[in-house]
Amino acid sequence: MLSxxxxxxxxxxxxxxxxxxxxxxxxxxxxxxxxxxxxxxxTGVNNGKTDPSTAAPGxxxxxxxxxxxxxxxxxxxxxxxxxxxxTPGDRRAAVANDDGDFAFSGLKPGxxxxxxxxxxxxxxxxxxxxxxxxxxxxFLTGVALEVQxxxxxxxxxxxxxxIATEEVRLEEQQRVFGLIxxxxxxxxxxxxxxxxxxxxxxxxxxxxxxxxLVGVVFFAGINQAAHTPDYVEGAAGYGERVGAAAxxxxxxxxxxxxxxxxxxxxxxxxxxxxxxxxxxxxxxxLYSPFVCKGDNGRWQPNYSTVGGDVFSxxxxxxxYPKSDRSGGLVVENxxxxxxxxxxxxxxxxxxxxxFTFGPRN
Numbered sequence: 001m002l003s004x005x006x007x008x009x010x011x012x013x014x015x016x017x018x019x020x021x022x023x024x025x026x027x028x029x030x031x032x033x034x035x036x037x038x039x040x041x042x043t044g045v046n047n048g049k050t051d052p053s054t055a056a057p058g059x060x061x062x063x064x065x066x067x068x069x070x071x072x073x074x075x076x077x078x079x080x081x082x083x084x085x086x087t088p089g090d091r092r093a094a095v096a097n098d099d100g101d102f103a104f105s106g107l108k109p110g111x112x113x114x115x116x117x118x119x120x121x122x123x124x125x126x127x128x129x130x131x132x133x134x135x136x137x138x139f140l141t142g143v144a145l146e147v148q149x150x151x152x153x154x155x156x157x158x159x160x161x162x163i164a165t166e167e168v169r170l171e172e173q174q175r176v177f178g179l180i181x182x183x184x185x186x187x188x189x190x191x192x193x194x195x196x197x198x199x200x201x202x203x204x205x206x207x208x209x210x211x212x213l214v215g216v217v218f219f220a221g222i223n224q225a226a227h228t229p230d231y232v233e234g235a236a237g238y239g240e241r242v243g244a245a246a247x248x249x250x251x252x253x254x255x256x257x258x259x260x261x262x263x264x265x266x267x268x269x270x271x272x273x274x275x276x277x278x279x280x281x282x283x284x285x286l287y288s289p290f291v292c293k294g295d296n297g298r299w300q301p302n303y304s305t306v307g308g309d310v311f312s313x314x315x316x317x318x319x320y321p322k323s324d325r326s327g328g329l330v331v332e333n334x335x336x337x338x339x340x341x342x343x344x345x346x347x348x349x350x351x352x353x354x355f356t357f358g359p360r361n
Contacts (some may be wrong), residue, residue: 003306004118006021006325011064016292020167025303027055027125054353060109060134061106061107061108061109061135062105062109062132062136062138063103063104063105063107063136063137063138064083064103064104064113064130064140065102065104065137065139065166066115066141066143067096067099067101067143068096068102068117068145069100070144070145070146071124071145071146076094076096076117076122076237077099077100078095079095079096079100079117079119079122080118081093081096081116082094082115082116082119083095083112083113083114083115084113084114084116084119085112085113090108090111090298092104096117096206108132109133109135109136110131110132111131111132112131113130113131114126114127114128114129114278116320118211119145121147122146122147123145125144125145126176127140128143130234134217134338135188135272136188136189136293137167137170139162157261159189160192160193161195165191165198167186168198168201169249170358171183171202171269172205174358175357175358176355176356176357177355177357178357181205181206181283182352183202183205183209184202184206184268185187185255185268185348186217186269186272193295194267194269194294195334199258200258201254202258202268203268206253207253207254212249213246217242219245220238220242223241223245224238228319228324229241229244229321230321230324231321243319244316244319244336247315247316247319248312249328250306251311251312252309252337253308254356255308255311255312256304256305256309256311256312257304260304260308261304264303264304265296266292266294266295266302266304267295268304268305269306270345271284272353273349274351274353281350282349282350284350285340285348286345286346288302289302289304289306289338289341289345292304309333309338309341310330310359311335312335313329313330313333313334317329
């Protein structure tokens with residue numbers, strides 16, 4: 001059936017690669033290590049495996065990041081950042097990088113953490129108690145170190161665009177089994193709206209990911225064996241099938257995951273629910289292909305995803321063989337893509353969360 005080869009993105013994630021395309025769905029985890037002092041501390045955000053003592057097995061952990069700045073808004077690279085919890089094992093430390101950024105992942109939910117930032121020539125800054133919910137990402141606001149001797153205090157908050165940028169940075173590290181891109185899923189409870197630039201950034205990240213390209217080549221081979229589309233056989237036909245599969249995926253993601261969401265101010269991500277009754281979670285998964293969250297935070301008809309499927313299917317008639325071009329094929333491909341996307345969102349809600357690895361683990 002022709003719909004098989006046109007919808008490579010959804011097919012790729014129907015099994016193991018279910019996370020790469022179906023939701024228009026963005027690797028290097030930012031983590032921290034137990035506190036260390038002295039010359040051995042490294043400049044920049046600490047990278048490495050999360051301390052296994054930070055959370056019970058299977059528990060959804062959280063992450064905190066921020067930027068060390070002074071009262072004037074100037075960056076403080078090299079600042080020492082310490083996260084303290086109720087037990088000595090909860091103490092973690094990192095050194096802000098050249099941009100003043102720091103991040104901690106693998107933090108236990110329900111635990112009261114305090115973040116202390118110190119730097120030479122500045123008064124130490126300590127946050128109020130921070131308690132994370134399971135899977136929550138928190139961008140720390142209000143950081144403002146006072147120069148020693150000064151008494152002025154200023155509260156600085158991050159803009160929604162800054163918060164969204166940090167969230168996308170983490171989402172781009174989400175991979176099923178640590179391999180398959182799962183960038184178009186928001187696990188946090190209240191993700192910030194994406195800017196148009198971020199929507200295009202995720203779309204490009206997905207389409208150029210090596211695993212995505214491997215999926216295109218693999219499914220082109222399946223189409224070659226199935227003799228669809230109706231290209232010639234042999235190496236020339238295989239090359240044409242690779243090109244068609246790549247074009248299908250690229251147009252579907254760029255139109256439905258970037259162009260239309262930017263124009264219509266809609267969010268192309270799947271918003272993982274993860275709590276509530278199974279019925280409510282299933283409802284979220286089933287209506288997601290048809291209902292999305294707008295940049296204004298309100299749920300609305302998902303014109304972007306549906307429009308992306310329609311436009312991508314219509315464009316495929318420009319490069320498919322003449323024998324495969326018809327209005328009926330366009331309709332069939334749109335319906336097939338919708339069905340595959342619905343299966344994908346159900347998998348996202350009930351299965352893939354357990355196998356998606358990234359900075360939250």
